[in-house]
Every structure is written in C-alpha cells, then in structure tokens.
Amino acid sequence: MTERIPEADNFIEEFIVEDLKNGKHGGRVHTRFPPEPNGYLHIGHAKAIVINFEIGKKYGGKTNLRMDDTNPSTEETHFVTNIENDLRWLGYEWEGETLYASDYFGELYEFALRLIDKGLAYVDDSTVEEIAQQKGDIDRPGTNSPFRDRSITENRDLFERMKAGEFPDGSKVLRAKIDMAHPNLLLRDPVLYRIKHEAHHRTGDAWCIYPLYDFAHGQSDSIEGITHSLCSLEFRHHRDLYNWLIEALEIFPSRQIEFARMNVDYLITSKRKLKKLVEEGIVAGWDDPRMGTLAGMRRKGYPPLALRNFCLRTGVTKRDNQQEYDLLEHNVREVLNDTADRYMAVLDPVKLVLTNYPADQVEMLTAERQPETEGSPALTEEALPFGKELWVEREDYQKEPQNRKYFRLAPGKDVRLKSAYIIHVSGHEEDADGVVTQINATYYPESRSGNDTSGVSAKGTIHWVAVREAIDLEVREYDKLFTDPTPMDHEDRDFLEFINPSSLQILAAKGEPALAKAQPGDTFQFLRKGYYTADPDGTPGKPVFNLTVGLKSGWKG
RNA sequence: AGACCCAUGGUGUAAUUGGCAACACUCCAGAUUUUGGUUCUGUCAUUCAAGGUUCGAGUCCUUGUGGGUCUACCA
Numbered sequence: 001m002t003e004r005i006p007e008a009d010n011f012i013e014e015f016i017v018e019d020l021k022n023g024k025h026g027g028r029v030h031t032r033f034p035p036e037p038n039g040y041l042h043i044g045h046a047k048a049i050v051i052n053f054e055i056g057k058k059y060g061g062k063t064n065l066r067m068d069d070t071n072p073s074t075e076e077t078h079f080v081t082n083i084e085n086d087l088r089w090l091g092y093e094w095e096g097e098t099l100y101a102s103d104y105f106g107e108l109y110e111f112a113l114r115l116i117d118k119g120l121a122y123v124d125d126s127t128v129e130e131i132a133q134q135k136g137d138i139d140r141p142g143t144n145s146p147f148r149d150r151s152i153t154e155n156r157d158l159f160e161r162m163k164a165g166e167f168p169d170g171s172k173v174l175r176a177k178i179d180m181a182h183p184n185l186l187l188r189d190p191v192l193y194r195i196k197h198e199a200h201h202r203t204g205d206a207w208c209i210y211p212l213y214d215f216a217h218g219q220s221d222s223i224e225g226i227t228h229s230l231c232s233l234e235f236r237h238h239r240d241l242y243n244w245l246i247e248a249l250e251i252f253p254s255r256q257i258e259f260a261r262m263n264v265d266y267l268i269t270s271k272r273k274l275k276k277l278v279e280e281g282i283v284a285g286w287d288d289p290r291m292g293t294l295a296g297m298r299r300k301g302y303p304p305l306a307l308r309n310f311c312l313r314t315g316v317t318k319r320d321n322q323q324e325y326d327l328l329e330h331n332v333r334e335v336l337n338d339t340a341d342r343y344m345a346v347l348d349p350v351k352l353v354l355t356n357y358p359a360d361q362v363e364m365l366t367a368e369r370q371p372e373t374e375g376s377p378a379l380t381e382e383a384l385p386f387g388k389e390l391w392v393e394r395e396d397y398q399k400e401p402q403n404r405k406y407f408r409l410a411p412g413k414d415v416r417l418k419s420a421y422i423i424h425v426s427g428h429e430e431d432a433d434g435v436v437t438q439i440n441a442t443y444y445p446e447s448r449s450g451n452d453t454s455g456v457s458a459k460g461t462i463h464w465v466a467v468r469e470a471i472d473l474e475v476r477e478y479d480k481l482f483t484d485p486t487p488m489d490h491e492d493r494d495f496l497e498f499i500n501p502s503s504l505q506i507l508a509a510k511g512e513p514a515l516a517k518a519q520p521g522d523t524f525q526f527l528r529k530g531y532y533t534a535d536p537d538g539t540p541g542k543p544v545f546n547l548t549v550g551l552k553s554g555w556k557g
Numbered sequence: 558a559g560a561c562c563c564a565u566g567g568u569g570u571a572a573u574u575g576g577c578a579a580c581a582c583u584c585c586a587g588a589u590u591u592u593g594g595u596u597c598u599g600u601c602a603u604u605c606a607a608g609g610u611u612c613g614a615g616u617c618c619u620u621g622u623g624g625g626u627c628u629a630c631c632a
Binding site for chain 2: 010034035036038068070071073074127128131132135136137138139140142169170172173182183184185186188191192193194195196210212213214216217233234235236237238240258260265313314315316317318319320321322323324326327330331333337338342344368371372405407408416417418419420422449450452458460461462463525527528529530551552553554555556557
C-alpha cells in the first residue's frame, strides 16, 4: 500500500501529517464532533463540524458524532434529533451510530475507581464554597482540603456509597489529587464526579453520580480511539488535565489540539443570548432567519455548500478572528448565482399601463430560468404572461431623474421590459400628495424579446409582472439583527441595546404565476432584487418568501 | 498580578520552513451584459515596537507593547 499523505493546509493538519509520518496510531486518523445536547447548533458549531469532518475525510479517517451528555439537568433528547438533522443538512454523515458519553458511564465509573486505587483521587465532603476557597487565586496557591488524605479504602467505600445513592446532592464529590499550588488552576484537585439525584435523558435513574466534563470528554475520546481531539482555544488549560488523566489511567492517548473559534460580524453564538432572543420574543424562534443558528440559516435559504465554503475558506488558526458579514454573503451569492432559477417579482408594485396595447390581449412569452453558467447560456423555458397592465417596481420610476446615467423608467425614456418589449414612457398620474399612482407608456410591437427588429435601443432593463395573472406574495425582508457588528463586545452595554429595530419588513409583493409552485426551501432569484427562499409559513394560494441575500448593486444614484 | 496562547493590508488567510510578502472578501475605476446581477481587467492597501543573529529575517533570539484565556459540583 503506497499511501500518499495529503499536504497540510493549517497547523492542525501539520500535527496530523507529523503523526502520520511517525506512524502514530498506525496511520489512523479519527476525529469527532462532540456537542452537548442542550441547545441548537450555530455558525460557530458549523466551523467545528467542518474542521472535524473535512480533516477526517482528507486523511482517510473517520469522524464520530458524540453527544456530550454528562449533565442530566440541561440535556434533552429532542436536541439530539435536531443536531443530527443539522449535521446531515450541512452535508456530513458520521461514522456509525450517534454516540453518547452517557453510554460510557459504567467505564467512567471504573476509571474513577482506578484513580482511587492509585491514590490519585479522593472523596471530599467540602461544600462548593469551601472548594472554591481552597482553590486559591490566580496568583495565590490553594490549600489542601481537610479530606485530602483519606485512605484508599475509605475513598473507595465512600465513592461506592455515593454511587449507591446514600448521600444527598452536593454533600460529597470525587476530586483528583494533583497539586493545590499548581499554576494551572484546573489542576488544583479538580472535581471529577458530583452527586445529582436526577433522571438522565438516556440512562434514566440508573445513576445519581455524574462525571464532569474533564472526566468524561477526554475519556470518551480515549474509549472511541479518537486520535485527534479538536476543540476551541478556551480548552487550552484543560489539555493539561486531559493529558494528566490519560497518563494516570493509562488509557488510549488521544491528542487534544485547540483552534480559534470563528466569530462572524452581526451574529452571536452564545447559547444563553440566543435563548434570550427567543424567550423575549425578539425573534420568532430558534429557526428565525435572523438567528445565527443552522436552523435559522437553513430557513433563510443559505445553501449548505455556501456555509461549508465559508468555514473552509476562513481557515484554521489560533488567533482570535472576526469574519466580515460580507464574506459570508459572498459565499452565499456565489452558490446561489449558479443554482437558483430566475423569476420576476415586484416587491413594491405600482401599475404601468401600455396605452397602445390591446386591452384584452394576453401574450405568452418565454423567459430564461436557469442561470447562465460557463459555456452554457441561460436556458429558455416556461411561459410568462404579458398584458396591457403590468406591475413594476416603484423605485424603478423617477419623475425627474437627476443622474444622467439613470437608465430606468422616467418620462421620455426607452426601457426594456425583461424578456418582453421595449417601452417608451409617456408620463404618470399622481395623487394629491404627489405619490405616483400609475405610469403610462407605449410599447414597440417589433421589439419583442428574441426577435427584436425595432431598431430601438434601451439602456435599462427592468422586471415586471402582468397584473391580471400576478399572484400575491408575502415577502419577508430580513436585515441584520443588530446595529453593531459585535454587540457582545461592549462591557458597559447590554447586547439587546443593539437590536436593529427594522430587521424584518413584511412586503405585499406581486409575483409571476409560475412562483405558485414553490415548495418550502426552494430558492429563486427574483430578478434584479435578490435570492429568496420559500418559507414553510406559505400556503398554496399565497407563498411566503424570505430574503436570503440581496443582489449586489453597482448603481450609485 | 501568575500561567498559558496570539500578533502579516479595512477583514480573514498564505508565504516552498531563513531567499522578490501573495490569495480571497471589501472599496474604487473600466470592459461586457436584455438582471445597475454574473463574468473579465485594473487600482489602492500589509509584516506591533526596539535591539540582536545572518550575505539575507514576516519567519530565529531577547526585551517591550497590545490582545485573549484560566480561579463552575457547566460543557
């Protein structure tokens, strides 16, 4: 077998390549994504998912999905299903079944016993406050617990009785016996097990003692034979404990490597804050398109490929980073430009009447739907009704344009109606307030799209919808949820002070009839406006569309 | 303040591990365009500071500066 090791693209892969070259673990690479099933996945998780799964894929390895469910108080099964859905949607399939740290409770308990037997763990009767007190300070060594020197026999007995349910919550914990003066506070006799007489979402009442993160995560990695355990920077200090436990327990040496989590402008990734947005009714739910959750971005219409590209292209390093919103949106547009079919919808309609067009005539034109891709022009398909009365965009009309380079509707202008005719604008009617109520124009009968013999040239092209055949659309125009790119970074102000009051505008729009077939999740480009995705709230009679991302506009009028 | 981590255009990431600092996004300008979209071309802009090693330093060393993380019976 001649194995070629792929070239490393970042420092984590450099470590992996190094391990591979040294023949470590027999050339095996095994990563994992270990969410806690107590909330919804967000863009930050997406980054971790992409890193873990892509590395697994790249180096011929495997990636597990493991629920880090060691705290019965906060975890629920329905989150598990959600996480699985999000992962599949993102485009990843994990190795085998979904795994659970709680499946290892038995082994973990044995590990604890092993530690006790080695004199490396003890049962402590101190209270939470006392333990915090003993911990010392950042520049003050801690002090030993009065229970630190219990005999192995006594520790074993006490721990077994903890498990048997003889003691109430909080009365005892199991602690590792390391060094109360260690510069890394995590090694000052960390708590390994706590008593919680609570039912667990999977193990039910089988246990009343539960391991803490530091005594569950690394051990789960070991049990699963994870070779590279990738996590975010804030776990750096845990690595010392992670390694200490591997040595003490003499178990499979998984290697923890930390990378910087991804931050994105205008998006928050704090579970607690996300929850607050939902609970205070600031957003419609966890899947509100303004949320940085995967569910929200899915509903907004972000293609999974765009998210993967975004995560991949922003790289993997150890420095704090703040990604620009523009880059996220660029990745979304890039994918959608290649994949979204094109339709016309008028978001802010005003009536346009073609005075020289027969009143009862309806013409079926053809429109280009598929986007033009390299080498193949846009395909022409699907009928598009045209008539005397049309809806056009209010902002596409100006009574007296100031800019000489304005090419859209205005008195005296010739403008192309996309896929239809060129028209000559004669003028408009307005109400007492000067608001335009109708635009009048004539059309050039020989200028029909596809066989234009009129000789008329129009600089501008606008979208439109035939009044009689138009269907009603509810269009939800989403904007950024916050007015500040980093609402969490203000020590003196709460992030809720930066809520964008106009992050959602609901529009009564007019769409071409073909749009009636839209299924929830379908994304289209509304010509000249943006990409819109059909929302589950829509009904057959009245589709609802969410703004996924707007088109860029080079117009600086 | 102790330990640990980090520092390259506006943002993010590269630089064959000591050999002409580049790519993407953004901005701006132009070409093409029946979407003021896409595509194409071009412009502006970068190594935290000081010292040292070296023919040569973004890269190695020292000191400093700035930022981050850590004192939950959460993960």
